[in-house]
Amino acid sequence: PGKTDITDANFPVDGEGRTYHLGTKRGEVANRILSVGSEKRALMLAEYLEPAVPGQGLFMLESSRGFLTITGRYHGTPLSIIVTHMGMANADFVVRENRAVVEGEMAIVRLGTCGALQPPARLGSFVVADPGAMLIRRNPDAFGLEGEQSDVPPYTFSRPIPSDTALSQALQHEAALLLGPEGVCCGLNATADSFYSSQGRSTAWFDDRNESLLADLLCCYPEAVTLEMETAMLLDLARCSRGSIRAAAGVIALADRTSNDFLGADRTQQLERAAGQACLAALAHTQLDDTWGPHHNGST
Ligand code: DUR
Structure with a gap:
């Protein structure tokens, strides 16, 4: 079959198995x-x-859907950086499609940005999702005609989903070395299915009932x-990966949801560099069982 035949x-x-x-x-993505x-x-x-x-360059491939994969080594350890874009559906693509082409146990760390809800998270903090994350979903069943009463709550909260403890702690440790201990904290993350409604942002254009x-x-x-x-999507999939994926996440607080302040672009980039190196170091120092996995007994 040709390259595009599914x-x-x-x-x-x-x-080609893409x-x-x-x-x-297989062979293009590190574990x-x-x-x-x-x-x-x-x-x-x-x-x-x-x-x-x-002597060769880094491996780089951008898919037709705009997912960029970069593979190389960090201090000798094979590692891939993948552009996940935004939202839970994209996180799902990234976890599942990488799982399908990588051999052995995997470690996945997300470096993202977030809104800060309360201390210890402040504007410019690097916040590790330890103990984990929960999910906020907008429920369309609550939204009938405007003004119509509904007994269905407009938003639902999931229970917390745990992160990998060792990987989360390694991430906090590496981040404290690069950002200083005062620049790093941890706590429960809330993952929302919208930047707007289910994060409590409101405009006059939509009836969101999120006051x-x-x-x-x-x-x-x-x-x-x-x-x-x-x-939460990353952590949920890792939890359901039959022990094959360890996951952690750290996010830079660039919006303060109490004061409505927003972090400047220069400061954001500085923090991305430092926090990014902390993520790379935490990944490189993580022990993985490379012999794990269904790939080793012939199936995918
Ligand atoms: N993000 C939020 N909310 C914020 C700040 C950042 O969701 O208040 C993250 C998540 C998403 C992207 O990937 O940044 C949206 O701008």
């Missing part, structure tokens, strides 16, 4: 993955990688510190 609608890959959305195949939200951040952090084979959402969240989860759009 033979299986259940898990589509082309004739996944449908990320476009990579240590740093997932970042933007191409700019990925290219900036790729400066810290060496080519897998000396009390952040207060309700903090009432239910007094330990919640950050608000973003991907971490």
